[in-house]
Amino acid sequence: MELSPSIPLVELKKAADRAPGLESEVVELFDELRGPLLRYLLSLGLAAQDGEEIVQEVFLALFQHLRKGGGRNNLRGWIFTVAHNQAIKLRQRAAAGPGIMNGGDTLDSEPNPEEQAVRNQHTRRVKAVISALPEQDRACLSLRAEGLRYREIAGVLGISLGAVALSLERSLARISRADGRRQ
Amino acid sequence: MKPQHIPDSDLLLEADGELSAWRAARIRRHLQGCWKCRARKLELEASIADVVHLHNDLAEALPPAEGSRARLRSQLPAGASLALGKLTQAATAVVCLMGAAWAGFYLWPGRPPLLPDSRLTPGVALPVTAEALCASEEAEAPPVDAAVARQVFGRYGIRQPAPRTYEMDYLITPALGGARDSLNLWPQPYASGGWNSRVKDALEDKLRTLVCSGQLDLATAQRELAEDWIGAYRRYFRTEQPLMDHFAFVKDRPWE
Numbered sequence: 001m002e003l004s005p006s007i008p009l010v011e012l013k014k015a016a017d018r019a020p021g022l023e024s025e026v027v028e029l030f031d032e033l034r035g036p037l038l039r040y041l042l043s044l045g046l047a048a049q050d051g052e053e054i055v056q057e058v059f060l061a062l063f064q065h066l067r068k069g070g071g072r073n074n075l076r077g078w079i080f081t082v083a084h085n086q087a088i089k090l091r092q093r094a095a096a097g098p099g100i101m102n103g104g105d106t107l108d109s110e111p112n113p114e115e116q117a118v119r120n121q122h123t124r125r126v127k128a129v130i131s132a133l134p135e136q137d138r139a140c141l142s143l144r145a146e147g148l149r150y151r152e153i154a155g156v157l158g159i160s161l162g163a164v165a166l167s168l169e170r171s172l173a174r175i176s177r178a179d180g181r182r183q
Numbered sequence: 184m185k186p187q188h189i190p191d192s193d194l195l196l197e198a199d200g201e202l203s204a205w206r207a208a209r210i211r212r213h214l215q216g217c218w219k220c221r222a223r224k225l226e227l228e229a230s231i232a233d234v235v236h237l238h239n240d241l242a243e244a245l246p247p248a249e250g251s252r253a254r255l256r257s258q259l260p261a262g263a264s265l266a267l268g269k270l271t272q273a274a275t276a277v278v279c280l281m282g283a284a285w286a287g288f289y290l291w292p293g294r295p296p297l298l299p300d301s302r303l304t305p306g307v308a309l310p311v312t313a314e315a316l317c318a319s320e321e322a323e324a325p326p327v328d329a330a331v332a333r334q335v336f337g338r339y340g341i342r343q344p345a346p347r348t349y350e351m352d353y354l355i356t357p358a359l360g361g362a363r364d365s366l367n368l369w370p371q372p373y374a375s376g377g378w379n380s381r382v383k384d385a386l387e388d389k390l391r392t393l394v395c396s397g398q399l400d401l402a403t404a405q406r407e408l409a410e411d412w413i414g415a416y417r418r419y420f421r422t423e424q425p426l427m428d429h430f431a432f433v434k435d436r437p438w439e
Contacts, residue, residue, distance in 0.1 A: 023256070023259045026255075026259060027252065027255065027256060027259075030252060030255055031248070031252065034248055034251065034252075035242060035245060035248070038245050039238060039241045039242060039245070042241050042245075043241065048245070048246060048342055049341075049342045049343050052340060052341075052342065056251070056254060056255055056258070059255050060255070060259070063259055123236070123237060123240070126233040126234070126237055127237060130234070130237065141234055142238065144199075144234075145234050145235055145238040146238075149199075149201070150199065150201050165195070165196060165201070166192070168195060168199075169191050169192045169195050172191075172195065172227055172230040172231065173230075175230040176226050176227070176230045179229075179230070179233070
């Protein structure tokens with residue numbers, strides 16, 4: 001079969017020539033961000049297996065993005081944005097049930113020694129509050145806990161900086177009230 | 184005059200370094216003189232610590248990264264997937280014209296195939312001769328123990344594999360002297376694009392025929408499977424894409 005004249009073979013070769021270095025770069029980014037990304041996806045209520053699948057897709061997409069000469073400005077934000085969008089799509093498709101921070105059983109299934117009872121009770125209270133937060137608030141908290149700045153969070157979730165600030169303030173106030181630190 | 188307290192929103196913005204230097208300095212000066220605001224800031228920090236502890240607990244629930252990293256590496260071909268993506272665009276136009284549904288599957292491999300990782304699955308062969316192997320009828324590949332299968336899935340970062348999605352494949356097939364060793368096993372999807380387990384089974388069949396007819400030595404056949412089975416398939420079947428007949432080629436039983 002003859003290729004369509006619109007396919008730039010020279011461009012393909014150039015892209016292929018760039019690939020070996022890119023592979024190492026993508027794997028380095030994977031090593032750095034796989035954990036934070038997976039924790040974020042779990043906090044959205046995804047199962048670990050689904051999270052792993054999305055992580056794979058995100059880094060494959062990153063490889064293609066970089067190979068095509070895509071922008072390198074704030075790759076962390078790019079990675080979280082793609083993962084977030086994939087997670088939302090997956091949840092819409094599968095109408096996924098609650099996940100770990102959303103009432104799942106992973107944390108509760110761990111050994112629960114008596115000396116940790118108080119801490120566990122406290123953790124359960126905080127967990128319950130976070131589970132009851134609107135999804136956007138949970139996402140803001142989780143992204144901030146992963147070290148993203150407000151501007152990056154706003155970019156990932158497609159909301160304003162002010163909305164990020166309000167969301168975090170609201171969520172932390174609820175946690176504080178639930179723990180009896182505040183009326 | 185009653186002192187103006189700092190609103191929670193500003194306390195948080197200051198703690199997160201999101202304010203201008205001038206406003207941040209103003210808040211810090213206020214905090215030095217105002218216990219009430221400092222107490223509120225501590226409450227805020229305590230809530231942040233709660234979130235962080237809970238978030239860190241999630242880290243303990245994560246599967247190890249090794250298998251996941253190996254899987255990613257195996258799917259990062261140097262040049263292949265971009266070329267396939269571009270070729271797919273051209274092929275899709277032809278496919279639409281032909282109106283043949285099977286062609287979409289044939290020419291559109293979708294995501295790159297899951298490949299065996301040589302560090303996780305180097306391939307292990309038994310010390311047998313071609314004569315001994317070919318003297319008997321090809322035996323069915325021995326079933327893989329579920330615990331061993333779980334171990335192999337774990338190495339590749341696959342948790343709770345969906346039933347009938349993967350073949351637990353002997354990289355070097357026992358029909359060509361492959362050993363019943365977990366280092367000779369890898370999870371091969373039945374239907375991950377074009378290069379799936381059925382296609383590899385067809386290659387294994389071809390190589391055994393060649394070995395048993397004296398056209399190929401056993402060590403080469405084993406090496407072809409262990410090093411680059413897709414490349415070997417292309418060479419032995421003289422095709423760039425899997426042959427349609429081989430999509431339905433069934434030899435090995437599901438690992439379940």
